[in-house]
Amino acid sequence: MARAMNDSTQATLGTPSADLNSRAHTLGSDRGLAARLGIVLQTALENFVARVSRLPDAPVYASRDFAWTENLEAHWRLVRSELEQVLTQRDNLPAFHQILDEVRTISNDDQWKTYWLIGAGMDLAENQLRCPETMALLRRIPGVLTAFFSILAPGKKIPPHRGAYNGILRCHLGLIVPEPATRVAIRVGNRICHWREGETLIFDDSFNHEVWNGTDGWRVVLFIDFPRPLRQPWHALNRLFLGVARFLPLLRRANRRHRDWKRAFYRGSAPD
Numbered sequence: 302m303a304r305a306m307n308d309s310t311q312a313t314l315g316t317p318s319a320d321l322n323s324r325a326h327t328l329g330s331d332r333g334l335a336a337r338l339g340i341v342l343q344t345a346l347e348n349f350v351a352r353v354s355r356l357p358d359a360p361v362y363a364s365r366d367f368a369w370t371e372n373l374e375a376h377w378r379l380v381r382s383e384l385e386q387v388l389t390q391r392d393n394l395p396a397f398h399q400i401l402d403e404v405r406t407i408s409n410d411d412q413w414k415t416y417w418l419i420g421a422g423m424d425l426a427e428n429q430l431r432c433p434e435t436m437a438l439l440r441r442i443p444g445v446l447t448a449f450f451s452i453l454a455p456g457k458k459i460p461p462h463r464g465a466y467n468g469i470l471r472c473h474l475g476l477i478v479p480e481p482a483t484r485v486a487i488r489v490g491n492r493i494c495h496w497r498e499g500e501t502l503i504f505d506d507s508f509n510h511e512v513w514n515g516t517d518g519w520r521v522v523l524f525i526d527f528p529r530p531l532r533q534p535w536h537a538l539n540r541l542f543l544g545v546a547r548f549l550p551l552l553r554r555a556n557r558r559h560r561d562w563k564r565a566f567y568r569g570s571a572p573d
Contacts, residue, residue: 323490323509347467347507350539355530360490360508362470369442370501373474377499379434380523381476384450386431387416388521391452395562400555407462412454419448421546423556427567435523442472444540447526450476453485458513464506468539472525473502479518487512496522505529 351358356366364370373380387394394414398404404413417425418432419439429436439448446469453459464471475496479485486495490508502522504510514520528540546552 343466350468350529350531350535353532353535355532355536358467358505360505360510361492361494362503362505364501364503367472367503370472370503372441373438373472374499374501376434376438377474377476380432380438380474381498383432383435384476384521384523387450388452390566391519393566394452395559397451399562400558401551402554403551407459408457412457413459414450414452414454416450416452417448417559418450419445420552420555420559421446422548422552423559425559427563439525442525442527444528444543445525446528446543446546447524449524451522451524453512453514453520455479455514455517455519459511461509461511463509467505467507468529468531468543469506469526470529471504471506472527473504473522474525475500475502475522477519477521479514479516479520481516484515485513485520496520 356362364374391414394416396408396411397413397415398409400415400417416428417423418428418436419425439445451473473487473496475498478496478498482495482497486493487502487504487510488494489504489506489510494502494504496502528536528543530536531539
């Protein structure tokens with residue numbers, strides 16, 4: 302498992318004043334009545350999900366709690382090899398916010414690149430064909446929802462924020478971790494974690510979190526979202542709920558944006 306530790310430098314990294322070990326919303330504090338009501342309903346749903354979870358409610362989990370991580374780690378060099386081919390076109394890869402509009406609240410430059418392999422409602426066949434070993438590993442992850450190479454530029458910081466729903470957990474497989482590794486990290490709740498190449502980090506992104514790369518190198522992980530393990534029948538209901546995500550307007554827009562990018566990319570030119 303990726304190394305996790307408390308770090309006294311946390312106070313200097315722009316962390317929110319709210320309880321760090323929480324699912325606090327730290328973006329867009331001026332909300333109308335409808336937004337505040339939505340947060341109340343979201344909180345009630347997430348409290349229920351936490352109660353029916355098979356694992357304790359925590360910001361960071363041990364990789365050994367997820368049997369499939371052993372296979373992923375054992376074959377990480379296959380993934381790294383396919384990544385290296387992708388990175389020959391790094392400058393032409395889309396920034397995260399160019400695919401998902403919602404990411405613009407935390408990043409709107411070209412310093413957080415992506416190469417998508419799995420996404421709800423997204424046609425990713427061309428990308429998948431170029432990463433067959435990675436796809437074979439991903440298909441062995443139960444219910445995998447999202448997967449892409451997450452490519453973070455030197456000096457890039459992603460401010461404190463939280464994910465939309467705690468019925469999803471996230472895995473990062475470390476692929477390229479620049480030195481000094483202590484200067485590239487993610488804080489999830491009150492835990493600061495440092496990636497290691499070939500090791501997985503599992504966390505709940507609905508906890509307030511932030512990322513920074515204080516090195517001169519690029520950091521790359523295989524970013525994977527999967528359903529949180531719940532007791533039945535709630536696990537099956539959660540999988541059903543997550544399955545309708547492809548119909549959300551934000552993901553339909555993401556599909557259109559990625560389609561436009563790949564048309565330009567696979568013609569051998571950068572997207573507009």
